Amino acid sequence: MRNSFDWTPYRRSTVGFDRLFDFLETSGSGAENYPPFDIEKIADDHFRITVAVAGFKSDEIEIVAQQNMLTVSGRKAPAAEGEGRQLLYSGIATRAFERRFQLADFVRVDLADLADGLLTIDLVREVPEAMKPHKIAIGGSAPTLVEDKKAA
Numbered sequence: 001m002r003n004s005f006d007w008t009p010y011r012r013s014t015v016g017f018d019r020l021f022d023f024l025e026t027s028g029s030g031a032e033n034y035p036p037f038d039i040e041k042i043a044d045d046h047f048r049i050t051v052a053v054a055g056f057k058s059d060e061i062e063i064v065a066q067q068n069m070l071t072v073s074g075r076k077a078p079a080a081e082g083e084g085r086q087l088l089y090s091g092i093a094t095r096a097f098e099r100r101f102q103l104a105d106f107v108r109v110d111l112a113d114l115a116d117g118l119l120t121i122d123l124v125r126e127v128p129e130a131m132k133p134h135k136i137a138i139g140g141s142a143p144t145l146v147e148d149k150k151a152a
Contacts, residue, residue, distance in 0.1 A: 045125040054117035
């Protein structure tokens with residue numbers, strides 16, 4: 001059973017949120033669950049994605065950041081000749097995968113690391129100076145930056 005929500009009233013009264021509404025409408029129950037991942041907020045503008053990639057080496061994983069999309073994909077290298085293992089049971093999932101994460105504006109990948117079967121990707125939100133709020137004085141003087149009350 002699929003629950004649908006009509007975003008039309010919100011689309012009519014907002015400007016520039018088309019991508020968000022499209023994402024909400026297309027994200028649904030058909031999402032792939034492999035590999036499992038966590039998304040963690042480290043600080044106000046610092047986030048971490050942790051993806052469980054047990055069995056994959058760093059050269060078998062590709063991380064691509066493009067515009068507002070982060071794609072993590074993995075593909076096991078084919079077994080070399082002479083490595084003819086005879087598995088009695090294979091329970092470790094090593095199938096190819098691709099995970100996509102929609103990133104907000106001004107979020108960039110800071111670093112990525114692979115340790116103990118966990119791929120960690122640190123993300124940082126950096127709002128450009130021109131996009132920060134500025135106080136406009138009446139009388140034509142230059143605008144001044146409004147201080148962030150959290151930083152004080």
